[in-house]
Amino acid sequence: MEKNICSFREMIKEKRMIDSMLALLQWDLETQTPRGGYKLLSEMIGELSLKSYNLTTSEKFLKIIQKLKKGEDKLDEVIKKEIELLEEEISKIKVIPPEEYKAYSELTAKAQGIWEIAREKNDFESFAPVLEQIFNYNKKLIEYRGEKGDVYSTILNDYEKGMDAKKLDVFFKELKKEIVPLLKEIKEKDRNFSDKLNFKVGKIEQKKFSKEILKYIGFDLDRGVLSESAHPFTLTVDKNDVRLTTRYFEELPFSSIYSTIHEGGHGIYEQNIADDIKDTLLADGASMGIHESQSRFYENVIGRSREFWYGILNKSKSKYGMLENLTLDEIYKGVNEVSPSLIRVEADELTYSLHIMIRYEIEKGVLSGEYLIKDLPKIWNEKMKEYLGVIPKNDSEGILQDVHWSCGLIGYFPSYALGNVYSIQILRAMKKEINIEGALERGELKEIKRWLEEKIHRYGKLKTPKELMVSITGEELNPDYYIEYLKEKYRKIYD
């Protein structure tokens, strides 16, 4: 038995090393690879993905798993969970022919370069064929599994166990019913809180401030990196090497702040997974939705609170030149201004989930065959008009704005909305145990990080999203609190 456990650990180590290498290549591709290098890097990613596939589906691995399962009662909960996750993964990918698996990895690696150029040149047509291939592959890869039910629900369940299109339909219906009219109400008031925040700040100062903010919220820069990319993201090599990106607009200094805090929330999660499970398959977020709950928690619940800014201004205003001429109230209202925006990652808290709703409807429509790829720019613009009341001038600020689809992440967007919902449930639970406002006002964010670490981060994948939520809040996903929270917060600000 011990020998088998040893072999198992060896193979997991190998698998994790390949995944870490893939993460590094991906990081390179998205932050600095020159155009000339896309091809070779895509090939490398394809090669390594194939290696990972071959290892995961190898007879040798399967045999060890079988042997371990025979002595299951002697296994600890970590290894049991690893086996469970592995079996799930194997059952999903084993049905895919290896060449297809590799081709898909290469396609998505290549697609990012194509997307980037398409976005730069505002040329949806050049991206459309690749996007079509990606949607088709996603469909095909699910079909190989021969599962029942609709394809989209299967994909959603992959990202968030227990999720399906029906549950999301209910949530988005409620959202549409409550938030779209509230948004109209607020728009009519025609306030311009954020004008005061849109002054020019040089990139170097913004960079410095972003790093300060990361430290302030508890991200450890000795075990992490902050870089730049067209679309901010977080990527983990391992818990001691967690990489974030942000982006800087000289005329919108608060944009980089919130990108940074958002990715910082992801990063803090990854950095605080327990050392016990560091080298296991559990060293990852519980789900995409739970991951997003952490980034949204830091970005909105923490970062858009009055107390957070009070703490910063109070503690060290002089350090941050860019804040010097702002009052607390100007910052608070400015960063919470509701202003339907074209770009999701720039969206305010109230309208954010409406952006997700659009992606959700489009993904559903394309997968069901209702929407054609070529029509997406038009469909996008129509939905933007209907829900948010704004229309993109071009596709770069419309359908082409996000990197996700080019990475193959179809069905990922709803996680962002789930993250919002979870984050408010978590807030309610934390409030019962911690004086959050006080901690923020004193600038002591460690207390908050420790609570999250204790209740969520350290577990990695050991608990499912549902188990986590039940253990923290006493109930499963419940969108009502989120919608309530939005209504209350924004009615107050716009009263």
Place this chain on the structure above:
Amino acid sequence: MEKNICSFREMIKEKRMIDSMLALLQWDLETQTPRGGYKLLSEMIGELSLKSYNLTTSEKFLKIIQKLKKGEDKLDEVIKKEIELLEEEISKIKVIPPEEYKAYSELTAKAQGIWEIAREKNDFESFAPVLEQIFNYNKKLIEYRGEKGDVYSTILNDYEKGMDAKKLDVFFKELKKEIVPLLKEIKEKDRNFSDKLNFKVGKIEQKKFSKEILKYIGFDLDRGVLSESAHPFTLTVDKNDVRLTTRYFEELPFSSIYSTIHEGGHGIYEQNIADDIKDTLLADGASMGIHESQSRFYENVIGRSREFWYGILNKSKSKYGMLENLTLDEIYKGVNEVSPSLIRVEADELTYSLHIMIRYEIEKGVLSGEYLIKDLPKIWNEKMKEYLGVIPKNDSEGILQDVHWSCGLIGYFPSYALGNVYSIQILRAMKKEINIEGALERGELKEIKRWLEEKIHRYGKLKTPKELMVSITGEELNPDYYIEYLKEKYRKIYD
């Protein structure tokens, strides 16, 4: 036969892909890995190096080579050369036990982090044990080969075929005899040409200018990257993805310019290797010395000429804010000021090779057992005083200044001096065919690049350093021209 060639190409492709991945990991390690990530990245590098080792020394590979050699008359010159290089490489590494090979790769990967911290903290003691291990490994790896002659000559010959300590002794003796007194003469004149160049320029402007300069000299930024690191270097993923670093000092704007031009020279070489040999083992510089000849050619022969600056000022002075208040003569004399410096990469053209001489003498001394690692700071400082007349205030600006040894590059430094020597021989040959001054004055550096591409770059490793030099200049390495050139140029400037 065709089948064998096909298998051979497949294996070369695999080998090159591993090497490209290693290059990317190395790039990451030196430009951005956070401290927490050193360990895992070092492990990955060890893992991949082992893989490369296993592949190169595999029975399968050896068999294919044997089969190909049987039909040697049917092979083209490229594949013949590849086999020759491979057999050389295999004979060198096959004698090393694989675990030792891996351990050494891991050691040098780890050592860079240790060096970086030691340099930052001015703490030679913390680096000394690792440095000792590296020297010992280098010795041991050579001893496994059981070759005759002294270890240092074998190492030198690895970097530069045909080179040995005897030849270098002759060169450095001549250098010491001619240049050390000339330097004293110049120092007594006590001029301060460079004062005018040491004004403050922000990092962002320097960055912009560095990229402009790269384009200007012919480096293709669509197939390359310019980044930052403590010690500037060039690294090739493949010819379409060539990566350079530089470093910026706000008070010394010309420092980054010359680092950039130097690495740009390396980069141009790599980018212009012929497409025919792009995916072969020949897609690399002919030797370290030839590589350095290209960087030194661009840096000194081109970049420190009056005509180069005339061309830039004339063409687009307004574009480069930092040049606005300088005259041509101020720039020319400023960038050619002889001022014995503590730092090699900041050294002027005249004293540069004296820095190499110190490294040369120390490497020779350590390998022969004459010098102990613990005494190196003292020895370093004494030699600096004797040859250059300056003494480092601390080890960070003394023995710890360079990354090379921590990468395992013992015996590499002399390549820099050889590069200088070659560059002047190349200059003499080019002058016979091209009006270099005219091209520089007109800002048309393409002509120069094309000549170098035609005579040197495109061949990659197809020709040996000796073959290249003979075909271009009609003779082998000849240090006399270099010493003559230095004497003439600097007597004139300081007349």
